[in-house]
Amino acid sequence: MAGMGDNPFKKCINPTCNLTYKINNNILVCKCGSFLDIIYQKNFSRELIQTFYQRRNHGGNIYNESGVWRFRELINFANLDTEDFEQCSKILVSLDGSEGRQSKPYKMKKVSEYSLIDNDFLLLQPEGYNPSGSFKDNGMSTAVTHAKMINMNKIICASTGNTSASAAMYAANENIKCEVFVPKGEIAPGKLGQAFQFGAQVIEIDGNFDDALAYSLKEAQELGAYTVNSINPFRIEGQKTILYRALEYLDWNPPDWIVYPGGALGNTSSCGKAIMELYDLGWIKKIPRLLVVNAEGANTFYELTNGLFGGKKLEWNIGRPDLSLIKEYYDQKDKKGIKPRTKATAIQIGKPANLIKALRSIDFTNGIVTQVSDKEMSDGMALVGLNGFDCEMASGAVPAGIRKLRKEEIIKKDDVVVGILTGKQKDPRLSIDYHLNQSNRFSKPPVAK
Numbered sequence: 053m054a055g056m057g058d059n060p061f062k063k064c065i066n067p068t069c070n071l072t073y074k075i076n077n078n079i080l081v082c083k084c085g086s087f088l089d090i091i092y093q094k095n096f097s098r099e100l101i102q103t104f105y106q107r108r109n110h111g112g113n114i115y116n117e118s119g120v121w122r123f124r125e126l127i128n129f130a131n132l133d134t135e136d137f138e139q140c141s142k143i144l145v146s147l148d149g150s151e152g153r154q155s156k157p158y159k160m161k162k163v164s165e166y167s168l169i170d171n172d173f174l175l176l177q178p179e180g181y182n183p184s185g186s187f188k189d190n191g192m193s194t195a196v197t198h199a200k201m202i203n204m205n206k207i208i209c210a211s212t213g214n215t216s217a218s219a220a221m222y223a224a225n226e227n228i229k230c231e232v233f234v235p236k237g238e239i240a241p242g243k244l245g246q247a248f249q250f251g252a253q254v255i256e257i258d259g260n261f262d263d264a265l266a267y268s269l270k271e272a273q274e275l276g277a278y279t280v281n282s283i284n285p286f287r288i289e290g291q292k293t294i295l296y297r298a299l300e301y302l303d304w305n306p307p308d309w310i311v312y313p314g315g316a317l318g319n320t321s322s323c324g325k326a327i328m329e330l331y332d333l334g335w336i337k338k339i340p341r342l343l344v345v346n347a348e349g350a351n352t353f354y355e356l357t358n359g360l361f362g363g364k365k366l367e368w369n370i371g372r373p374d375l376s377l378i379k380e381y382y383d384q385k386d387k388k389g390i391k392p393r394t395k396a397t398a399i400q401i402g403k404p405a406n407l408i409k410a411l412r413s414i415d416f417t418n419g420i421v422t423q424v425s426d427k428e429m430s431d432g433m434a435l436v437g438l439n440g441f442d443c444e445m446a447s448g449a450v451p452a453g454i455r456k457l458r459k460e461e462i463i464k465k466d467d468v469v470v471g472i473l474t475g476k477q478k479d480p481r482l483s484i485d486y487h488l489n490q491s492n493r494f495s496k497p498p499v500a501k
Contacts (some may be wrong), residue, residue, distance in 0.1 A: 060129045062088040062285060065409065067371035075129055076202055078276075080284050087409055088285045089325065090129050098335050100125055101304055104296075110149070115140045119152020120193050120293045126329070127194060127289045130201060145197040147225055151189040152293055154181035157301045157470055160439035166431070167451045167469075168458040174469050175307070176450065177298055178441050180476025184246060186398075186444075187294060187319065187474045188218035194290030195280045196222045204278040205229060208271060210257075210264035212315070212397050213243025214475050219280050220250035231277065233257055233264040240397060240444075242478030260391055262403040282318030283405050291322035292329075298470045299336070306340040308467035313449040313474055314344040314353050314421065315399035317410035324413020340470075342419030343463075344410070345453030347429065347446070350392035350400050353410065354423040356381060368415035373408060395426050395482060398446035398475060420462065428452035430486050434494040436473060437483065445482050447473035 062073040066086035073079050073088065082088055104123060107116035115121040115137070121144055124134045130143050157175035164171040179187035192215075199207055206229040209219045216232035216239075223230035232247050236256040247254050257264040265281060272279045280287060299306065306327075312319045323342060330336045346354040359365040361381045366373060382403060385391075392402040404410065413419065424432075432448030432455075450471035457463040477483055487495045 058093045059131055060090055060092050063091045065089055065371065065412070075131075078202060078204065078278060080279060087283060087406070090285050090289055092128070092329075096125055096333060098333070101335070104300065113137055114146055114149030115144055117149030117153055118146050118193070119155050119297055120190050120290050121146060121149075123293050123296045126296065127292065129194075129286060129289060130197065143197060143201060145193050145200055145222060145226055147183050147189070147193070147222065150183045151193045152182065152297060155179050155294070155297055157298055158441065160436065160441060162439050163432075163435050163451045166435050167454040168465075169454065169463070169467075169469060170465065173466065174454070174471070175298070175301070176436070176441070176471045176473055177294070178443060178473045178476070179294065180442055180444070180447075180473060184214070184218040184221045185476045185478060186214035186218065187291065187472070188214045189222075190293050191282065191287035191290035191318065191322070192218040192222045192280060195284050195287040196226060196228070198286040199228065199278040199280070200226060206231065206275065206277040207280045208268050208275075208277040209233070209280045210261060210268040211239070211247075212261050212400060213239045213478065214398060215281065216252060216254070217243050217246035217250070220247045220252035223252065224250045229253075231255060231268075231271070233268040233271075235260050235264050238397060238400065240479035242480070246478075261401050265405065281405060282316050282321070288318060288322045288325060288409075291319055292326035294319070294472060295323050295326045298472075299330075302468075302470075304335060306336050306338045307470045308340060309343055309463060309469040310340050311343040311345065311450050311454055311469060311471040313396075313399050313446045314346045315350070315401045315404065315446065317344070317353060317404040317406035319472065319474065320344050320413050321406040321409035324409070324416055327413075328416055339417055342413055342417040343453055343457065344414070344419065344421045345449040346421065346423040347394035347396050347399050347449065348423050348425050349394035350402060351423045352381070352402055352404055353407065354421045357411070357414065357421045366411065368411040371412070373411055378407065396429050396444070396446040396449065397479075398444055399449070420457070422453050422456055424449055424452040424456060428456075430482070431493050433477070433482070434486055434492070438494060441473070442476040443473040444475045444477045444479070447475060
């Protein structure tokens with residue numbers, strides 16, 4: 053059970069269970085099978101926002117320079133004196149302050165035009181500027197911090213590429229062993245190369261990401277290794293800082309919409325948790341709506357939440373979602389041999405691990421789940437590039453999803469929208485193939501001389 057006082061603790065998200073656990077152990081899932089939240093008991097004043105601003109003039113303090121640890125009071129699961137640099141340096145894991153450091157919202161005129169939104173109302177935040185090239189570094193810095201706190205010497209994960217790159221990078225920097233399970237032939241070469249480059253033990257699985265995750269969880273249990281996939285609640289804590297940086301840019305005035313690609317749904321879960329916490333603290337008065345964009349070929353969340361399986365919508369239902377509906381859906385997919393299939397391999401996930409927490413986020417924010425085609429994602433990716441920014445195909449789901457909801461007039465023309473571009477392009481073949489094909493709407497094919 054959790055300790056007394058102001059200490060953070062872990063709590064089961066299942067309201068019929070509500071078991072709590074201390075922080076300093078390797079329990080990442082409740083014994084009832086439900087996921088855990090990290091709960092903080094301190095009620096921070098909104099005046100802390102000024103401290104966050106002041107830390108941007110970091111003065112050589114890497115924890116102030118970090119776009120994750122700059123907000124460390126809001127993710128202080130280690131219960132540190134956050135102003136004690138020596139104490140922070142013994143516990144907090146950082147790649148020299150580089151995680152989240154360059155991540156902030158930008159205006160992109162061509163994307164705005166495509167998305168049918170005025171340039172002043174659309175902001176896109178490229179998380180590909182993280183050191184390993186994706187949003188994963190936000191959560192990996194916190195997950196590996198917890199692993200270090202409890203003296204784990206091996207981390208383990210399954211990955212479509214970005215998680216393995218980030219895990220391997222932080223493990224190498226902390227001199228921790230790292231095993232990554234990847235679906236053979238289903239991972240972008242640029243991402244696989246990173247896992248090798250950073251010294252991870254790569255284990256190829258004859259299957260998809262869902263199969264790789266099952267293998268990795270089994271191995272972690274057998275070996276006593278530390279799982280850094282997004283079932284890990286400490287990873288979710290670091291990913292909350294993506295929202296903090298967006299809000300900071302907006303002077304902590306929430307936008308009308310926040311848009312993410314939908315894969316394993318860790319980002320959806322982390323964003324929802326951050327919004328709930330900030331609202332409870334009284335830091336924000338308006339709750340932004342979440343838009344999650346699935347690929348048509350990997351659209352579990354879309355189908356279940358929109359009632360496209362069995363005619364029944366899967367809902368949070370005050371923490372009591374219909375788990376039998378999820379099981380029936382997965383069983384039918386398995387029986388028919390239907391596997392997720394999209395060129396956006398980062399979100400090619402059929403059984404999103406954070407489905408339940410994501411339901412909670414959609415419920416609290418009155419959110420929406422939609423889907424877009426590979427062609428639409430490719431167009432979105434190309435347009436981001438034509439604005440001078442880099443993003444992978446999965447991130448192209450963001451402008452594509454916004455455009456779709458603008459056409460449906462769900463997103464209004466004067467709504468403020470923040471879209472999260474989750475990673476940079478690590479599979480150059482996708483960009484090359486797009487621009488070599490003159491039939492693509494925004495292609496710039498080479499000219500022979």
